Amino acid sequence: MSEKEIMNEEQTTSQEQDVKQGDLDASQAEAINPKDTITSSVEEKLEIEVKELKDKYLRLYSEFENYRRRTAKERLDLITTASEDLIREILPIIDDFERAFKANEKEEDATKVREGNQLVFYKLIKTLENKGVKVMDDLIGNPFNADTQEAITQIPAPNDELKGKVIDVVEKGYTLGDKVIRYAKVVTGA
Structure with a gap:
């Protein structure tokens, strides 16, 4: 071994001992182990990214809560003034x-x-x-429909053709669009 190599080896050994003892300053320690520097900078970047994502999440959450409250208020106003x-x-x-x-x-x-x-x-x-309110017309003589009619009673049919059909309408039924808002009260034939 040459004299230079021996000195370098002694210097490296003394630096390792200093690191173990904590006698080196930060720049000397970084020069010895650059992996620690890379790890800490990655950790710092990840922490910054986490903070940014948390902030973004909180902002989105608060925006959504405001939207939900606003639409609930609008819906309530619409119901009261519909x-x-x-x-x-x-x-x-x-x-x-x-x-x-x-x-x-x-x-x-x-x-x-x-x-x-x-x-x-x-x-x-x-x-x-x-x-959009429509009266249910022409029910007499048609088959009973439980989706739009309510049978309040059943009487003997005057003829065989009216069995299971509407004989009389006691109370008219109404629809609003396609939705039944009041069922027709009818008498059916038995």
Whole structure:
């Protein structure tokens, strides 16, 4: 071995002893073991990334909570004011009824009173139809349908053709769009 190699080996051995004893400063320790430096910088980068992701998560969570609260409030407002449009259209019909009642007090001809009441009634039906409410018509003679009708009683059918079919409608049924809002109360034949 040459003299230089021996000195380098002694220096490396003394540095390792100094590291074990903690006598080296940070730059000397990094020069001895660069893997420790790489590991700590990777850890620092990961910690920074975790902090950024946590911040991003908290922001997204708070945005979602705000969105959820806002939509819940909008839904509640919509439910409370959903019938406002219909009520505004029915109010003039109530006014018509009030005028008809006043006119009926002085009127002695029953046909005129009936005609006035029918006009107001048809105006109400027309308003409801414009909103999508439809009367279930032409039920008599058709087969009983449990999806749209409620059988309140069953009587002997006048003929064999009416067995299991609707004989009479006690109370009309109504639909709103495709949804039944009131089932028709019917009498069926047995």
